[in-house]
Every structure is written in structure tokens, then in C-alpha cells.
Amino acid sequence: xxxxxxxxxxxxxxxxxxxxxxxxxxxxxxxxxxxxxxxxxxxxxxxxxxxxxxxxxxxxxxxxxxxxxxxxxxxxxxxxxxxxxxxxxxxxxxxxxxxxxxxxxxxxxxxxxxxxxxxxxxxxxxxxxxxxxxxxxxxxxxxxxxxxxxxx
Numbered sequence: 001x002x003x004x005x006x007x008x009x010x011x012x013x014x015x016x017x018x019x020x021x022x023x024x025x026x027x028x029x030x031x032x033x034x035x036x037x038x039x040x041x042x043x044x045x046x047x048x049x050x051x052x053x054x055x056x057x058x059x060x061x062x063x064x065x066x067x068x069x070x071x072x073x074x075x076x077x078x079x080x081x082x083x084x085x086x087x088x089x090x091x092x093x094x095x096x097x098x099x100x101x102x103x104x105x106x107x108x109x110x111x112x113x114x115x116x117x118x119x120x121x122x123x124x125x126x127x128x129x130x131x132x133x134x135x136x137x138x139x140x141x142x143x144x145x146x147x148x149x150x151x152x
Contacts, residue, residue, distance in 0.1 A: 010039050043121035044069050046111045051129050052095075057103045060129050063095040070113035074120060078108045081128060085110055106130045 010016060015038045022029040048065035064073070075096045076085035085108075089096065101107055107130065110123035 013038065013040060039117075041115040041117035041119060042069055043115060043119055044113045045122050046070070046073060046113050046124040049109065049111055049124050049127045051127060054097070057131060058099065058101055060098045060101050060107060060109075060131050061095065062109060062127055062129070064111050064124065066094050067113050069115060071116045071118075072114045074112045074114060076110050076112070076123070078110075079106070081108050081126065083108065085123070090114070101131050103131045 007016070007018075015036060018035045018037065019031040019033070021031055044067050046064045046067060048063075050062060050064075052061040052063060054061045072090050072092045073094070074090050075088045077088055077098065078085045088098065096109075096111075098107070098109075106128065109127045109129065110125075112123050113121045115121070
């Protein structure tokens, strides 16, 4: 394993044939048997998408499981379940903080993985969220309560 070679000029799903020879003071050996290699970049699907409480009204934070075979992740959001997802960002991390949300409005998120060949896999399972409305009962001066209040 002292002599290694890495071929960086390969294309996904193309077959390559490699042979090696040994060289010493007596000369060069005959070619080795051919090694057949086909690079396949697997498309993987992120899992474990879950919301993280932030304590801030107009923010939704969430994380997902790490995928060693993913080069990056595309984060997407919809306003209806299963709806048309809007691309938010591409990140190499395993989490996202959405600060462009409105309290009480539902949001639906999915994440897709992009492999090292630049190919995007399928979307994760959908995460349904609704940023909450924070009610601070510590100081009720100037507050008028109408209707029934409850916490979820």
C-alpha cells in the first residue's frame, strides 16, 4: 500500500480499465491483469428530519441525520403539505434555521442530498411545523385577554 494512485478525472457511470507494471533495476514487468472500475455515485435520502425549539416566534430550526456519502443538502419549504417546494438553500451542514416565517402559519420542509457527482436524490420525509406564538405571563399590564387560551 505504499504506492497509490487516485484518478480524479473520472465520470460517473463510465467504465475504466487500469493496469499496472512494476519497475526495478532489472527492468519493467509485464502488465498486470486489468482492473475494471465503474464509478457509481449513489443517490441517498436524508432521514431523521426533526424540529428544534428556538424560543423565538418567527424562527423554525431543524436538523437531520448525517450522511457521509452526501456532499451537501438542499433545503426546501412548502406552504401546503406535499405542495410545491421552494428551494431555500444548499448547505454542507445537517441543520437549518429558517428566519423568514410568520407565527401561526404552517410550513412543510423536506431535505434532499446531493452526492459528490452533483446529483440530487429524492426528498426526505416531510416535516410539518408551525412557529408558535409566545405569550409571556410575567407582565400582564396592558394586556386584555379575550376568548379561551391554551397551550400545546
